Amino acid sequence: MKVLIVVNDPKDWPLAISDVQIVPARAYLTDAAYAEMTSARVFNLCKSYRYQSTGYYVSLLAAARGHKPLPDVATIQDFKTQAIIRIASDDLDQIIQQSLAQIKSPEFVVSIYFGHNVAKRHEKLAQQLFKIFQAPFLRAGFSHNEKEGKWQLAGITPMAASDIPEDHRDFAVEMAREYFKGRHRIFHRRRTARYDLAILHDPAEAEAPSNAKALQRIVKGAEAVGFGVEFIQKDDYGRLAEFDALFIRETTSVLHHTYRFARRGVAEGLVVIDDPESILRCTNKVFLAEIFTRHRIPIPKTRILHQGNWQQFSVELGFPCVLKKPDSSFSQGVVKVENEAELAREVSALLQKSELVIAQEFMPTTYDWRIGVFDRQPLFACKYFMARKHWQIIKRDQDGCKLTDGEAETLPVEHCPPGLIKLALKASALIGDGLYGVDIKQVGNRFYLIEINDNPNIDAGVEDKVLKDELYLRLMRVFARRVDERKGGGLWA
Incomplete structure (x- = not known):
């Protein structure tokens, strides 16, 4: 893979690095040779990344050409987004405090060269910031909050090569050389792979959506259809542009890095399962109750409660009944109440955390159906029996x-x-064409939809018991087809 360093003017590039091609930004944007180049890593070191500037278009067109830009457009947007800055500051709080503990001034700047800092005490902080904001050279500004007695990330910006201090240049050159040699990589994907798949997971998650053996079978299925596979974790947010597809095998939530990964992946043009819209819809039972009711999907008798109406609904549903937090999952945040006293206690507690609460009639069954649906087709069928x-x-x-x-x-x-x-196919189609677990109760010959999960369990020995390896092949064939469709269409194909 060719390595291109794109700058406004090659005269502005003060660093000498072998095996790297220095390209004027105008040439990269207009020369047909670069548009036709099939494989390249593009290090965008233009002076400005503002919207619709030359630097912005270098990263935008690099992505369209199938090149791997650094920074990518999503990172460029992240530099300007205070919400992302605050999240990064919160996520790295412990590292920030440790790194800057000896600093006496109220403000401090850390210079980052491909994830490294000249001072060893800031090395860990530099690496973590580079994982979130992947750009070759960065300046991270920190301010000390006297009231809270702690440091906070105030902002982070890309640095032009011409702005590197003279006494940092040798260090910057060495870090660039190490990066271009690939020594920064921890995992190595198969060189013969057509496409690259990232699997987001958390090895420490107690109730992960796929067990270890299932993850191994996912890898086997992915490689069989032409993917190179890499397991990534929370700290790899900034690396998403390296991949063609993202499979989230970590429990999702809107207020969670999984949702940020999904949104970032979509912004980068990846095929993403679970996609952010599915996460947003499936993780909120208020939304599900509303859409099922509107489309006349059969569900247990359901009411949406708030502070002004919860006292009146018990006559309609009777006791026992079930209360659910809008974002409940894995049987957590779901309670059964037997009488008015329990109702008052539990509703009050739930309404302290959410403006709305779901209440449903209690429908006892010895098991729930779970129908796995992917790409609008049934994938597996399980009966989950009550504990x-x-x-x-x-x-x-x-x-x-x-x-x-x-x-x-x-x-x-x-x-x-x-x-x-x-019923499973009709209901899941209201959410999208992703991977869903559709939970249904059967009473006699009638079926009632309970909920749709965007991140269903696929465990070896359970959901794959019938199809075995074929289940994972079916998953990966859809991924491969969707990547093919995205790569084959569009302006720059």
């Missing part, structure tokens, strides 16, 4: 820790009642 002597699939203690869960039975989709599959 022993409990009304939910998962039984937890008062602190939310899992005590036990029920058994699971996986069936061929073609052996399931046609009405069950029809």
Whole structure:
């Protein structure tokens, strides 16, 4: 892969690095040779990245050409977004405080050269900031909040090569050489791969959506259809532009890095599962209740509660009934109430955390159906049985820790009642064409939708029990087809 350093004027590039091509920005934007180049890493060191400037278009067109720009357009936008700056400051708070503990002035600037700083005590901070804001040279400004007694990230900006201090230049050259040699890489994808797939996961997650064996089978299926695969984690946010697709195998939430990864991936043109819209819709039960009702999807009798109406609804639903936090998952944030006193206590507690709460009639069954749907097609069918002597699939203690869960039975989709599959497909189509787990209760011959999950479990030995390796191949064939469609269409194909 060719390495291009794009600058406004090559005379502005004061650093000598072998095996790297220095390209004027105007030439990169207009010369057909660069538009036709099939593989390149583009290090954009233009003086300005402001919207619709030369530097902005270098990164924009690099992405359109299938090159790998640094910084990419999403990073350029992140530099200007205070919400991202605050999130980065909060996420790196401990590292920031440790790194700057000895600084006496109220403000401080850390210069970052491909993730490194000339002072070893700031090395860890520099590396973490580079993972979030991937640009070759950065300046991170910090201010000390006297009231809170701590340092905060005030802003971060890209640095032009011509602005590197004279006494930092040898260090900057060495860090650039190391980066271009690839020594910064921790993982190595297969060189024969057509495309690159990132799998976002958290090895420490107690109730991850895929167990270790399932992750191995995902990799096997991905490689079989031409993907090189790399497992990434929270700190790899800034690297998303290196990939063609992102598969999130970490429990999702809107107030979480998984949602930021999904949004960033879409902005970079990746095929993303779970996509941000599906996360936003599926993780909020108020939205689901509203859309199911509007489209006349059969559901248990449901009411949306708030401070002004909750006292009146119990007559309609009766007791026992079920209360749910809008963003509840894995049986957490879901309570069964038996009488008016319990109702008053639990609703009051839930309304302190959310303006709205879901209430549903209690519909006891020995199991819930889970139909896996991907690309608007059924993928698997499971019966999840209730935990022993409990009304939910998962039984937890008062602190939310899992005590036990029920058994699971996986069936061929073609052996399931046609009405069950029809309901799952109709309901999930209201969300999108992603990967969903559709939860349905069966009472006699009738089916009632409970919820749709955007990040369904796919565990080896459970959801794949019928299809085995074919399940993972089906997943990856859709990923590959969608990447093909994105690469094959558009202005720069």
